[in-house]
Amino acid sequence: MASGTIALAVAIMMGLCVCGPAIAQGMVASKAMESIARQPEAAGNIRISLILALSLIEALTIYGLLIAFMLVSKI
Amino acid sequence: MEETNVLFSIGPVQITSTLTTMWVIILILTVLSILATRKLKDVPGPLQNIAEMAVESLQNYFAGIMGAKTAKKYFPIFATFFIFIVVCNYSGLLPGAGHLKGFAVPTACLSVTAALGIVAFFTTHTIGIRERGLGHYLKTFIMPFFIMLPLNLIEQIVRPFSLALRLYGNLYGEEMVLEQLYNLFPILLPLLMNVLSLIFCLIQAMVFTMLLGIYVSEAAEE
Numbered sequence: 660m661a662s663g664t665i666a667l668a669v670a671i672m673m674g675l676c677v678c679g680p681a682i683a684q685g686m687v688a689s690k691a692m693e694s695i696a697r698q699p700e701a702a703g704n705i706r707i708s709l710i711l712a713l714s715l716i717e718a719l720t721i722y723g724l725l726i727a728f729m730l731v732s733k734i
Numbered sequence: 735m736e737e738t739n740v741l742f743s744i745g746p747v748q749i750t751s752t753l754t755t756m757w758v759i760i761l762i763l764t765v766l767s768i769l770a771t772r773k774l775k776d777v778p779g780p781l782q783n784i785a786e787m788a789v790e791s792l793q794n795y796f797a798g799i800m801g802a803k804t805a806k807k808y809f810p811i812f813a814t815f816f817i818f819i820v821v822c823n824y825s826g827l828l829p830g831a832g833h834l835k836g837f838a839v840p841t842a843c844l845s846v847t848a849a850l851g852i853v854a855f856f857t858t859h860t861i862g863i864r865e866r867g868l869g870h871y872l873k874t875f876i877m878p879f880f881i882m883l884p885l886n887l888i889e890q891i892v893r894p895f896s897l898a899l900r901l902y903g904n905l906y907g908e909e910m911v912l913e914q915l916y917n918l919f920p921i922l923l924p925l926l927m928n929v930l931s932l933i934f935c936l937i938q939a940m941v942f943t944m945l946l947g948i949y950v951s952e953a954a955e956e
Contacts (some may be wrong), residue, residue, distance in 0.1 A: 710937060716942065721899075722899060724903065
């Protein structure tokens with residue numbers, strides 16, 4: 660019973676954990692491409708901040724992944 | 735994870751594979767930097783050339799984050815953070831990492847990243863106090879209003895946690911994903927993740943030092 664609940668919780672949590680940052684990353688990437696198209700000479704700077712922003716957002720998913728590993732080890 | 739890789743113990747202190755890997759990395763970095771700076775010449779040899787390039791690009795990187803003055807003054811600690819994290823991350827790409835006795839990726843262990851986070855925490859506040867004086871620095875916690883004090887304190891306390899967990903989670907998660915892919919299909923499939931981790935290892939070190947730089951520049955200036 661308990662392990663089934665944990666498995667379900669992990670599945671739901673990972674789904675949600677991926678959803679939010681995915682939306683955020685999509686917004687960041689689309690804005691970055693827009694700005695590169697508008698100002699191609701600033702592409703280098705924009706690319707660096709893009710990668711940094713993406714990896715900061717990615718950390719949120721990773722937090723969820725950590726909790727998921729902890730929960731899975733309890734099954 | 736941390737309990738299984740104990741090699742031997744000196745008294746109550748357990749020596750893990752993570753620790754021995756860290757010692758080796760520290761030793762290699764020390765010897766390399768001594769060799770590179772032992773006989774400085776106007777026309778640099780190959781090793782001195784590499785070291786000069788690394789220092790110069792790191793200086794430019796940190797100057798872009800927090801201004802040339804602060805970056806130059808506190809360059810050693812930022813560069814140490816960056817180089818140590820990069821080498822630790824990339825040690826995971828060597829064959830045998832995590833499987834051989836005495837060889838495990840240091841930054842995939844929560845204790846190591848927590849230590850890095852704590853050092854970063856004290857670095858920020860020490861630099862803040864040194865640059866502005868104790869009274870002025872403490873006053874920034876109740877800027878603009880007194881009511882902001884608990885929020886600012888919580889923010890300061892959360893920072894080392896987020897730094898440590900981000901680094902640990904990325905490296906540890908990467909290892910776990912690699913293992914799952916290997917179990918799925920051992921030929922060529924883990925290679926995809928390895929190529930990705932070539933980029934991620936560098937980016938994680940960049941993110942760690944960039945956040946530290948932002949915190950420090952926040953603490954050091956108005």
